Amino acid sequence: MLPSFRYKGFISYSWADAKWGKWLHHAIETYRTPRPLVGTEGRRGPVPARLHPLFKDREEEAAGASIGRAVEEALANSEFLVVICSPNSAKSQWVNREIAWFKTHRDPANILALIVGGEPGAAALPGREADECFPRALTHVVNAAMEVTPEALDEPLAADARDSGDGKRGAKLKIAAALLGVGLDELVRRDDRRRARLRIAATTASLAIAAVMSVLAWSATVARNEALFQRNEAQDLTEFMLTDLRGRLDEVGRLDILETVGSRLMTSYDRQDLAALDADALGRRARVQLLLGEIENNRGNVAGALKTYQAAAATTAELLAREPDVPQRQFDHAQSLYWVGFIAWQRGDLGAAKRQFQGYEALASKLVAADPRKFDWQLEKSYAQSNLGTVASESGDLAAASRHFAAALVIDRRFYEANRTLDDAIMQYGETMSWAARVAARRYEFARAEVLYGQGVALYRQALAADPKNQALLIKLTIITTQHARALNDLGRTEEARPVADEAIALATAMSARDRSNAQAAEYQRNAQLLAAQLAKDARDHATAARLAGGLLQTIDARRRAGLEINNATLEQENLARLVLAVVALRQRNPAAAAKHYEVVAATAAKLDRSAAGSPNMTLFASAHGGLGLMAPNAGHWKALLGAVERARGRRWPARPCCRPRRCSPNSAPTKAGRLSAAYSRQAMPIPISWRCSRRARPPFYQDRRETDSSA
Template identity: 40%
Template sequence: MSGQTRYRAFISYSHDDSRWAQRIHRALEAYRLPGNLVGTVTAQGPVPKRLVPIFRDRDDLPAAGDLTASVRAALAQSDVLIVVCSPAAAASRWVNQEIDEFRSVNPHGQILAAIVGGDPAAGADDGMGCFPAALLESEQPEAGAEPVGADFRRGGDGFRMGIVKLAAGMLGLRLDQIIQRDLQRRQQRVTVVTMLSLLLAVIMSGLTLVAFSARSEAERRKADAEDLIEFMLSDLQDKLEPVGRLDVLDAVGEKVVAYYAAQPTRQLSADALGRRSRAFHLLGEIESAEGDLEAAYGHFRRAYDATHQLLLIAGDNPDRIFEHSQSAFWVGYYAWRQGRLDDAEAQFLEYRDLAERLTEIDEDNMEWLAERAYANTNLGVIYLQSARLPEAREAFLAAAALAADLAARQPDTIQAHVDHANALAWVATVLEMTDGRDAAIAARQQEIAIYEDQLAAEVDDWNIRRDAINAERALARLLIAPGPDTPSADLEAALAILEATSFEADALLQRDPANGNWRLTTVRQRLWLAQARLIGGDTAGAREAYLDASAYMAHPSWMSDTSARITETRLYAGLVEARIFIAMEQLESARLRLDQLMTSLVAESNWQTEFQYGPYLFAAAANELAHLEARRGEDEAAAALRTHMVTILAPIAGQLRLDAATEFHRAQSMIAQGDMAAH
């Protein structure tokens, strides 16, 4: 055997699954093991730097020769057999023979399953089973158990987690071990960028001190400073934003503002004033992400006033148009966060008009075309919250079409694909109310596929990780929207999604505990996991997830944030807590918590439209209270609670999300049953 290549793995697959096999093959060979794990000795031997080479016959077989002999040799030289499992694989004679051959020539080798289709619970011969019969045959005591591996399906682990699971299985590592070490590796990556930014801040301080020295020297220093500022507001920001270094970005913005504050405004050029406005935008974004909306608005308003004056002076200058479009967006965004929808709509209309002016100047400018897509999305959000569903649907679909075109024209531009995914998220949101559950699920699956493709390509962007978690949580919410009537397959899929994303949600907060957006993502992920576990009857697991969420909500940045999205999440946590009390038979505690929830909810102005899940919270709390009254024998009180809820929500029944609609119709059904019993 000397001179023959030793393979890390052999991928066995049906011809129908060749695209899956190719994708898994490339992702595994591209996967880089964290340096702290390299050399660690496991049951599978020392951990290598890379999982190479991996054998896939259509890539690695010679053009001529004995196919069977080549396969046998490759199987004998492979440490692991990865079987791409699907109905086609289950029916494939060749896949079954390769499994048998691997066991014959490599009796101590490991076999991992990569499920890409079919039903793992079904038999190999009923057309829906995914495991080849040979894979289920074993001389081990656990014969008949489901094979070890990863579920690449949308409702399972997903692609990126599937690759990590296969890597862990190939190397004999625990899943949490490989994920945590991967996070440490990514932390080291951003250290160099952080040190560079601190060095630049020091240089900025030095440049500011000498800016008013001898005239010729001052001009040279000023030019250097302007170039450095441009770098700090563009390239450096692009490097720091994806890894969540808000603290360093804050220092950058403050340095830029301080630099310009040291110079008389009348001496600043239009370009310098524009850069100062961008610094205010940056500071506003950071304050917003950290939950300080008042401070954020102060920065955005100063930027808006400045760019408006510049636009009056140079109305045809595309740079001035673009800068003011950003100011209009941020002022509108702040108004939206504060629930002032009319003000937000006015600003977003201005933003859209400015974006259209830019594309009239240059219809091939990708950045300006993207602004048009963003503007349509923003208006769609306003229409959605104003219950103008046809307008919202039109705006979101227009934004998605623009984003899809931009992604197709820029296949190597990550942001273009992220923008397309974000547009699809809003499409899914409105389709849930206008077109139904299947249409919304399809849009969510398209969105998740985009994120998985980016993360599988080793894109080191933590915001993409956050967006992927949010998308998967949204898909899980759709799957369990029927509540207690959720089909078992949908519940299992939702639990698989939510449990798999727990690792990544925790990683976000380990990376930057002060990032309010990431904290919100982690809290919501845990709350929906608790909800899914309650539906599945796992009270202890639900309580564990709820307590995790409560711990995350105890952070000072969360406690001081009074925005609608945080308030709504607190209310949702109250509903989950009450349901846990009910499951634990602590009925009086549940009643008190539900009463508090209802009181807090209706005390909020415009709770039906301001809160994304306001109607659901109201309907679910009313149903739970009615259930408690019925258990005490107070049928009339229970009927009164349900009737009141139905009366309040009836005018917006056609605009309810699926979970809210489920609660609404359940109450209607219970009222109808009571009426029938009375007659």
């Protein structure tokens, strides 16, 4: 009796060939065996109707402390091993390890090869070593210790998906025939037999020639090939950790594993002589520093993150000065400028953030000018415009913010329309829609804002339904759901907004539960909780509003006691929660408690930059003094508020009343300052700047897997 396996086959590939892995997985799992062959006796028993399931390496395995254990379990439960062969897989230690494991634990005859790039036997040709497509473990004897020996085997027969070989159709049929245990001719009988035979003959001839050439040249080139192989292995491992591995870990939200990866890479670089490293190696070292800084920032260690970002910026600036016209140098330094500016933004230093983002935008413009057809550079331009729009929005310059986000939206819409199933395209488009909606809301275009938020929610829900474990998509959906609830409330649809806010809290809680050390997830959870408190306050559900706002203050106090830095966004959350508690206290006829909350907010806002009349800082100042002024009209609060507004740049108070004006008592008509306070208090709560945690740390040259980007 033949053994039973969980998987029909295990697809082994380099993450750089992810599109081929996805194609093969789909092509084989959806392949239907010709009806006359189903149930007949094949080489491996009755021929099945379908070939599934297949295990696609590093896509189906669960994140955990031991990735290797999960892979070995999948290999042990797979009848076949299908190796996607290319120069990327030839240099991949992971692909070689999986082949070695299968050879030592299973039948080597059940290893199938699919060529998607490079050349068989190229490793034996001087000057073409990098084109070799077969991993060494596939073409050499593997001993019992899973070590690849120098003893070479004949080149394996392989399906060739290249246009010069079998093509995709022919390669698919070859793999399917081997998995079914039937002859290839039986599958292609109804298709073009002549073309199939020619492709098989051509493949066989090329493999035979490659094998002869490999035997003749091997003895003279083995030493040099080995040295080059080891160097390429180290470089490829670094790129793998910085791009593919970190991309997958981002999706599942595992900062702990990501930190281990970054620390090991940095330890490796610290052991080397930096003066002996070439420009590319120094650039990779700077990218490792940005990765470590990003991890520190996600953990709430802003000071530690800034120190690491500045060290990376010093390196990338020096490399750019040496080679000012090299796109990779321009790109690397742009990333450093972004992260240094991001910390400035977190700390509320909008001037410093703007200077860094302007430098980033200038480098992005150079990249676009040098190669307008490269869409990766167009995206850098979009990111830069979005960052400048963020700073303009928080500085109160809503006209400039609207222009920046409109420019970004043009690029992002074009990117999405060309790549509707790509996570990067989905998240970038949704993020820019979110920011454009936020600016629209602050300009009192509430209906337009609600429509944009609703479109973004639908976009992310659809993407998350297709990939439920994707942490990056969950973050996006959490944030935009929060903002959608706020937009509904701005339109006066509070009863519709409350369940949407509850959904945002549930999403944020699920996101935080995946990695409780992630400060970013905790901040989004606080945003959703604050919004729910504000909606409960508007609905006069005082108990719920007080519970949510009070719990938020306790959470932030716990962060202070733990010694964590309270950034600008968290400080704003704290003050807005106090404003909710102040209104609830007034309604419950407790003016002393209300005054206490208003006074704390007023004192905090007095220390912040209020030079822009439309800024969030001015909103807090106006709300606090307006509340105190209504309680004590003759205590000078209105005078302080009017003075602050007169001193603010541009005198940008609203040109029309807010969507739901403050109700005044019959005995007190609203003064000019009272109207200003009411209007300011209705502005949308600011949310964090674009979190470009994944995308920002990886250059588009190595973009071969799903990456995540930030969110408005």
